């Protein structure tokens with residue numbers, strides 16, 4: 792029962808972060824960053840553990856998270872990667888901070 796609730800809580804958060812409501816600043820984080828198509832060949836020099844909201848949603852549906860901390864770590868990894876590659880003051884960096892703020896509000900029970 793508790794597990795079901797945790798799963799629901801996490802999937803609702805991913806759904807919200809990925810929703811149309813925030814489409815003006817969530818789109819860089821919905822799918823895996825493709826350094827080739829985005830012409831950012833150095834991306835994997837900055838980001839050793841790529842992560843995105845789509846992959847998190849898939850991992851949730853496949854019950855790949857044993858604890859909600861593992862889920863939280865993946866969500867925070869999305870933002871960490873964003874800030875590692877997109878320096879302060881860049882548009883995508885600011886988009887990351889806006890989405891992170893929404894996550895933090897939802898995550899703080």
Ligand SMILES: Cc1ccc(Nc2c(-c3ccc(O)cc3)nc3c(C)cccn23)cc1
Pocket residue numbers: 818819820824829830831838869872873874876877883
């Ligand atoms: C030349 C250049 C410079 C910066 C970017 N950043 C960026 C990223 C990105 C997201 C997460 C992440 O960990 C790293 C990068 N996603 C985008 C998108 C979807 C559109 C435009 C820029 N974007 C792309 C190309």
